[in-house]
């Protein structure tokens with residue numbers, strides 16, 4: 001009886017191999033970024049994919065790093081890249097699999113999972129996320145029933161069948177991409193593919209997972225989140241600055257939440273107030289924009305009026321941020337490089353636009369980035385220009401990359417999918433609208449590190465960062 005069963009299992013596994021796609025039919029694209037730390041991470045991921053493939057086949061699959069495909073700033077938004085993908089792989093491949101640097105792939109399982117789908121049809125595969133309530137970051141889409149629309153969690157990897165890539169590429173060629181702003185790429189990509197019902201929905205693939213790779217739940221997963229050795233907590237001096245000071249009522253929130261974690265902190269306003277205290281930068285307060293003030297902060301950062309630190313953080317007065325987590329994250333980056341870090345948005349990316357770090361989630365600059373920005377002579381076209389977008393234009397003109405971290409958030413926790421937040425240790429949130437900011441800080445951003453400061457963040461926290 002056992003022997004028969006075993007033979008059956010063997011026969012079945014052979015069947016699987018028989019129908020599984022050739023690894024050469026799968027093109028892997030790592031959603032990599034042009035920054036030395038991220039390039040190292042992406043190279044490691046690529047090496048792992050090729051090593052696994054070597055054990056399965058003589059001919060390695062194509063593994064591409066997104067940031068190195070061209071010098072086009074908009075490539076990270078994927079859609080402008082579709083014509084290239086269709087042209088290069090439309091004839092000789094079956095699947096394009098997108099993954100992030102920290103997406104761990106079990107090659108064997110992934111091949112078997114893809115084999116379940118007819119490669120001659122349109123497929124958009126992934127781990128679905130959905131909104132609980134309509135949210136500003138998705139332009140309040142599907143306001144009547146936000147949870148009906150599914151979009152992929154990029155961390156679990158996502159895949160397009162080649163027939164779909166070819167069709168989408170034709171669409172991109174025929175009608176130029178419309179959207180001005182790229183805010184939450186995964187949602188925007190899903191909307192574009194769905195095409196008001198003319199295209200496919202996201203098909204949920206349970207084997208595409210975001211569990212940590214060693215967790216028992218990950219047994220049947222084709223993808224997991226890598227559990228790299230924990231980051232070492234290095235000695236850092238972060239210099240956070242609070243810019244743009246509007247309602248004074250918000251200061252008590254900062255004082256009760258993250259102020260004490262900052263090594264050096266200044267509040268800026270259009271007049272000096274010794275009770276906070278604030279510093280007058282000599283730039284009038286503006287209703288919107290704040291570009292003038294932000295450039296004054298950049299200049300002050302390089303001046304002898306403040307301690308010489310490696311990093312500058314600029315946030316709004318209604319940003320909630322975890323300074324200890326930011327310090328751990330920054331230990332990955334080299335402050336002697338021009339680093340500009342935060343939540344990346346895009347403007348007009350499909351027509352030669354630019355990327356920028358959205359201000360509300362917090363903008364982090366290395367000293368070198370500030371030096372280059374100011375030396376370039378780039379400046380505000382008016383004091384009330386949107387500071388984050390002007391900085392993005394300046395960086396773009398200088399050819400300096402904007403580095404994205406999904407741990408920074410331009411909106412409130414309720415504006416993001418629950419399953420998306422579930423596998424991250426967030427660094428910031430923004431806006432106090434309809435929430436109790438202190439409760440949000442305590443729930444999402446507070447670590448009780450002071451109890452055991454030498455211990456730092458615990459292992460799971462470090463891993464995620």
Ligand SMILES: *[C@@H]1O[C@H](CO)[C@@H](O)[C@H](O)[C@H]1NC(C)=O
Nearest residue numbers: 034067068070071399400401
């Ligand atoms: C990456 O960024 C550097 C500047 O830091 C730039 O010189 C280089 O051209 C960029 N590489 C790509 C592929 O865009």
Ligand SMILES: *[C@@H]1O[C@H](CO)[C@@H](O)[C@H](O)[C@H]1NC(C)=O
Nearest residue numbers: 024025062087088089092093
């Ligand atoms: C398909 O073509 C591209 C270039 O057009 C090449 O890089 C890739 O290796 C080819 N893949 C296969 C499986 O032949």
Ligand SMILES: *[C@@H]1O[C@H](CO)[C@@H](O)[C@H](O)[C@H]1NC(C)=O
Nearest residue numbers: 446447448457458459460461
């Ligand atoms: C530390 O890890 C445990 C799970 O192992 C978790 O419940 C706890 O919240 C973590 N603490 C911090 C400070 O992240």
